[in-house]
Amino acid sequence: MQLYLPIAEIPVNIFVIFGMGGAVGFLSGLFGIGGGFLLTPLLIFSGIPPAVSVATVTTQVVASSASAVVTYWRRKAIDLKLATILLVGGVFGSLIGVILFDVLQSVGQLDLVISLSYVTFLGAIGSLMLFESVRAIRRRKSGVAPKARRPGQHNWIHGLPLKVRFRRSKLYVSVIPVVGLGAIIGFLGTVLGIGGGFMMVPALIYLLRVPTSIVIGTSLFQILFTMAAATIFHAMGTKTVDIVLAMTLMIGGVIGAQFGARMGQNLRGDQLRLLLALLVMGVGLRFAVDLLLVPEDLYSIAIRKGAGA
Amino acid sequence: MIRSTGLWPLLAAVLFVAPAVGDQHNSDLVTSLSSDVISIQSNFTGTEIVIFGQAQNFERQPNDPSSLELAIVVEGPPQDITTRRKGRFLGVWVNREAERFQNVPSFYAVASTIDIGELANRDILDDLGIGLNHINLAVSGVSNVPLADRDDFREAFVRLREETGLYSEQETSIQFLTESMFRTNIPLPANIPVGEYRVKSFLFKGGEVVSHTEETMAVAKIGFEQITFRLAQHYPLVYGILAVSLAIFTGWLAGVIFRRD
Numbered sequence: 001m002q003l004y005l006p007i008a009e010i011p012v013n014i015f016v017i018f019g020m021g022g023a024v025g026f027l028s029g030l031f032g033i034g035g036g037f038l039l040t041p042l043l044i045f046s047g048i049p050p051a052v053s054v055a056t057v058t059t060q061v062v063a064s065s066a067s068a069v070v071t072y073w074r075r076k077a078i079d080l081k082l083a084t085i086l087l088v089g090g091v092f093g094s095l096i097g098v099i100l101f102d103v104l105q106s107v108g109q110l111d112l113v114i115s116l117s118y119v120t121f122l123g124a125i126g127s128l129m130l131f132e133s134v135r136a137i138r139r140r141k142s143g144v145a146p147k148a149r150r151p152g153q154h155n156w157i158h159g160l161p162l163k164v165r166f167r168r169s170k171l172y173v174s175v176i177p178v179v180g181l182g183a184i185i186g187f188l189g190t191v192l193g194i195g196g197g198f199m200m201v202p203a204l205i206y207l208l209r210v211p212t213s214i215v216i217g218t219s220l221f222q223i224l225f226t227m228a229a230a231t232i233f234h235a236m237g238t239k240t241v242d243i244v245l246a247m248t249l250m251i252g253g254v255i256g257a258q259f260g261a262r263m264g265q266n267l268r269g270d271q272l273r274l275l276l277a278l279l280v281m282g283v284g285l286r287f288a289v290d291l292l293l294v295p296e297d298l299y300s301i302a303i304r305k306g307a308g309a
Numbered sequence: 310m311i312r313s314t315g316l317w318p319l320l321a322a323v324l325f326v327a328p329a330v331g332d333q334h335n336s337d338l339v340t341s342l343s344s345d346v347i348s349i350q351s352n353f354t355g356t357e358i359v360i361f362g363q364a365q366n367f368e369r370q371p372n373d374p375s376s377l378e379l380a381i382v383v384e385g386p387p388q389d390i391t392t393r394r395k396g397r398f399l400g401v402w403v404n405r406e407a408e409r410f411q412n413v414p415s416f417y418a419v420a421s422t423i424d425i426g427e428l429a430n431r432d433i434l435d436d437l438g439i440g441l442n443h444i445n446l447a448v449s450g451v452s453n454v455p456l457a458d459r460d461d462f463r464e465a466f467v468r469l470r471e472e473t474g475l476y477s478e479q480e481t482s483i484q485f486l487t488e489s490m491f492r493t494n495i496p497l498p499a500n501i502p503v504g505e506y507r508v509k510s511f512l513f514k515g516g517e518v519v520s521h522t523e524e525t526m527a528v529a530k531i532g533f534e535q536i537t538f539r540l541a542q543h544y545p546l547v548y549g550i551l552a553v554s555l556a557i558f559t560g561w562l563a564g565v566i567f568r569r570d
Contacts, residue, residue, distance in 0.1 A: 112401075
């Protein structure tokens with residue numbers, strides 16, 4: 001069934017979009033990720049204009065994280081104080097992101113920056129995850145117990161000023177890295193159309209030493225509000241949020257996520273991480289190939305002013 | 310939407326009403342559109358417009374193709390469009406040169422009775438903008454395109470627009486129903502921009518325009534599509550908050566329905 005999208009101004013097959021939302025939702029439920037980094041490229045490759053894809057996925061991420069936040073809220077696994085400070089940085093980063101998005105679009109380098117960023121971030125994080133999960137699987141097979149981290153272990157981040165106590169996370173750290181982290185993720189999320197959970201979670205664990213029981217709920221909570229802000233900024237700035245596209249993706253996504261989550265309970269954590277690492281690297285590689293191979297068409301056009309701009 | 314069953318009343322309308330309309334220009338050529346409003350709704354997947362007309366006082370001679378020829382141009386609202394060309398930079402393909410075409414039609418379709426080159430000489434065609442090779446593609450002063458490559462950009466621009474179905478040239482697609490009555494179908498793809506369209510018909514005789522008509526047609530979103538688009542354009546804050554509320558509600562509802570713990 002074809003449905004005309006009011007903002008993208010093209011008709012799409014509603015079942016294909018619904019299926020995409022469902023498939024990405026399944027993976028996000030399976031791996032406990034937002035799935036934005038999969039959904040945005042999928043939409044772009046299927047012919048939705050990049051600007052509409054990025055802006056609309058920020059809205060979809062709001063829905064998928066809201067769904068998960070409900071669960072973590074009930075379990076009281078959210079550090080509200082930490083999330084709020086991350087959020088301050090996130091909203092700021094998001095605002096910068098929308099401004100840059102506009103500038104890049106007008107100079108014709110938005111697609112390049114999106115592709116390069118995907119290659120860099122997905123490549124780097126995918127490789128790290130792959131390395132880590134292979135090591136974990138090997139360790140499990142050989143039966144060697146992992147080295148326990150010593151409590152109170154510190155790194156340079158813990159030496160920064162403006163320290164604040166986060167009771168829920170049992171942390172006493174400076175707000176500078178917290179706001180900075182929030183800003184970077186908010187910025188990338190807005191420009192790339194991703195929630196950034198797959199960057200936020202490792203950063204909170206390894207850099208700030210937030211306990212693993214709290215990290216996912218806190219990360220999701222901050223993503224929910226950062227992406228809500230990003231949606232509003234996109235709606236006001238780039239005017240490319242397509243509500244019909246977003247709704248279709250959301251409904252597919254939340255349903256798919258339920259099946260994914262059920263399946264995820266039957267898989268081991270390190271196996272899941274290995275699969276996720278391969279997936280992340282695969283998406284990064286796809287962008288790298290596009291950048292390196294001779295394009296099918298060297299020319300492209302962009303409407304700057306007038307009807308449909 | 311245009312239904313094929315609607316054509317006969319239309320034909321009748323042209324036959325009876327047309328002479329009166331034609332008097333406003335001159336009595337040689339009269340034309341009528343199958344619809345002056347194209348509505349875009351959620352089920353819009355493209356449509357077509359039928360242009361009917363009558364060339365009075367001229368008897369078309371089937372054996373003498375130079376006696377009387379027609380060209381019909383449908384033009385969408387103007388746009389400024391940047392055409393970019395990729396080049397290698399540090400091993401990566403990036404957009405390098407750019408050319409900005411100003412006030413070019415967002416939609417352009419031309420139909421004719423014979424090859425466009427045979428209608429009239431180049432100057433006349435350029436002047437009237439009849440044919441894809443004769444559209445006026447004005448460029449902005451600022452451009453980093455070498456002069457020798459300008460034609461490549463022009464060609465690429467027209468080719469890309471043809472690929473999306475927004476530009477088209479259908480030579481010999483105007484059919485004569487009788488010796489003086491003609492019709493043609495112009496397809497309007499799903500991605501047509503909204504706005505005011507102009508339908509210009511030209512009657513040629515011996516390489517000169519002897520008569521022409523111009524009509525307007527509106528392409529507009531209606532209903533839900535229109536409300537959504539207007540909201541997004543004029544009340545972006547409300548639209549953004551609405552999008553976020555819908556997303557939070559959907560997510561919350563799913564979290565409650567599929568409660569796992």
